[in-house]
Amino acid sequence: MIERFRDAxxxxxxxxxxxxxGGNPRLRASLTTLIKVAGFRWRVEETFQTGxxxxxxxxxxxxxxPSWARWVTLAMxxxxxxxxxxxxxxxxxxxxxxxxxxxxxxxxxxFIAFVVRPVRDADHRLAWPDWLRRHQARSRxxxxxxxxxxxx
Numbered sequence: 001m002i003e004r005f006r007d008a009x010x011x012x013x014x015x016x017x018x019x020x021x022g023g024n025p026r027l028r029a030s031l032t033t034l035i036k037v038a039g040f041r042w043r044v045e046e047t048f049q050t051g052x053x054x055x056x057x058x059x060x061x062x063x064x065x066p067s068w069a070r071w072v073t074l075a076m077x078x079x080x081x082x083x084x085x086x087x088x089x090x091x092x093x094x095x096x097x098x099x100x101x102x103x104x105x106x107x108x109x110x111f112i113a114f115v116v117r118p119v120r121d122a123d124h125r126l127a128w129p130d131w132l133r134r135h136q137a138r139s140r141x142x143x144x145x146x147x148x149x150x151x152x
Contacts, residue, residue: 099133
C-alpha cells in the first residue's frame with residue numbers, strides 16, 4: 001500500500017484514509033484490510049521470536065549465503081516440528097480442566113530431556129510439565145477471580 005502511495009507522487013507518512021488516498025480507489029484500503037495486515041504482521045513477528053528462542057534461528061554467524069540458507073532451513077524445520085507436535089497434541093488429547101495446554105517450549109524441553117539427553121529419572125521428567133501446567137491453570141483462575149472481584 002505504501003509503495004502505491006509513493007508511486008502516486010505523495011510523501012510517505014503514517015496517515016491513512018481519504019485525506020491521503022483521495023478518490024483513487026486503487027490506493028484505498030478498508031480499515032478491515034489494514035487490521036488484517038497488522039494481525040498477520042504480529043503473527044509473523046511472534047513466529048520469528050519463538051523460532052529464535054526454541055530453534056536457534058538467530059544463533060548462526062553468517063559468512064556465506066549457502067550456510068545461512070541451510071541453517072535457517074533447519075531452524076524453521078525444527079520450529080515446524082514443534083508446532084506440528086503441539087497442534088497434534090491439542091487435536092488428539094484434550095487438555096484436562098486443571099491444566100493449561102502444552103506449549104512449544106514445554107514440548108521442546110521434553111524432546112531434549114527424552115531424545116537428546118535421556119536420563120534415568122523419567123518419572124520426574126514426565127511429572128514436571130503436569131505440575132507446571134497445573135500451577136499455570138491455578139494462577140490463571142486466581143487472576144481471573146481477582147479481576148472479577150475488582151470490577152464489582
